[in-house]
Amino acid sequence: xxxxxxSPRYKVAKRGQDVALRCDPISGHVSLFWYQQxxxxxxxxxxxxxxxAQLDKSGLPSDRFFxxxxxxxxxxxxxxxxxxxxxxxxxxxSSFDDSNQPQHFGDGTRLSIL
Amino acid sequence: GESVGLHLPTLSVxxxxxxxxxxxxxxxxxDYFIWYKQESGKGPQFIIDIRSxxxxxxxxxxxxxxxxxxxxxxxQIAATQPGDSxxxxxxxxxxxxxxxxxGTGTQLKVEL
Numbered sequence: 001x002x003x004x005x006x007s008p009r010y011k012v013a014k015r016g017q018d019v020a021l022r023c024d025p026i027s028g029h030v031s032l033f034w035y036q037q038x039x040x041x042x043x044x045x046x047x048x049x050x051x052x053a054q055l056d057k058s059g060l061p062s063d064r065f066f067x068x069x070x071x072x073x074x075x076x077x078x079x080x081x082x083x084x085x086x087x088x089x090x091x092x093x094s095s096f097d098d099s100n101q102p103q104h105f106g107d108g109t110r111l112s113i114l
Numbered sequence: 115g116e117s118v119g120l121h122l123p124t125l126s127v128x129x130x131x132x133x134x135x136x137x138x139x140x141x142x143x144x145d146y147f148i149w150y151k152q153e154s155g156k157g158p159q160f161i162i163d164i165r166s167x168x169x170x171x172x173x174x175x176x177x178x179x180x181x182x183x184x185x186x187x188x189x190q191i192a193a194t195q196p197g198d199s200x201x202x203x204x205x206x207x208x209x210x211x212x213x214x215x216x217g218t219g220t221q222l223k224v225e226l
Contacts, residue, residue: 040122042216050212100165103148106157107156107157
């Protein structure tokens with residue numbers, strides 16, 4: 001498809017398990033972003049890649065959160081030792097470059113930690 | 115699915131009326147703004163953007179107004195349709211940065 005694709009759409013995990021969330025950006029988009037959206041709130045920035053370089057990870061809430069984009073296209077957000085407060089929708093967005101261009105979002109992964 | 119718009123300000127309009135959704139942004143250095151529409155269970159969908167050197171921009175049935183003096187942004191939707199029902203977010207970029215900062219969001223409900 002032409003849009004940002006995220007998988008899985010839903011993920012249920014037990015507290016303490018590790019999870020991995022995948023994002024396929026729009027083909028040719030240099031910049032990739034991860035956001036976290038709690039219920040009833042706007043998305044909050046987690047991290048940003050330009051090609052394979054992670055240029056900003058200031059929004060990652062703890063060192064349990066790790067993101068990578070090794071070949072400059074697909075990205076994975078990994079959460080280790082999940083906790084209940086990690087339950088949220090994780091959104092991925094991409095843009096053509098990083099100079100104030102619209103970011104286009106996927107439909108997110110809804111993560112529930114039991 | 116779960117509602118995106120729980121506990122958000124709500125604007126109810128009649129089908130066919132015009133809608134105005136307002137947003138106050140926080141950073142006077144912000145230089146690029148985007149309005150997004152988010153339906154339940156989906157990601158934010160780009161509607162329209164505006165740069166800080168403009169005060170008005172029009173799209174198809176939508177107009178964005180920017181007042182930098184009072185740090186205010188508005189989205190006007192003409193002839194509102196049931197398909198416009200969603201949560202609307204404004205988002206800002208600051209000073210050449212790359213991360214969006216989203217506003218609180220407004221739930222738009224279109225009544226038939």
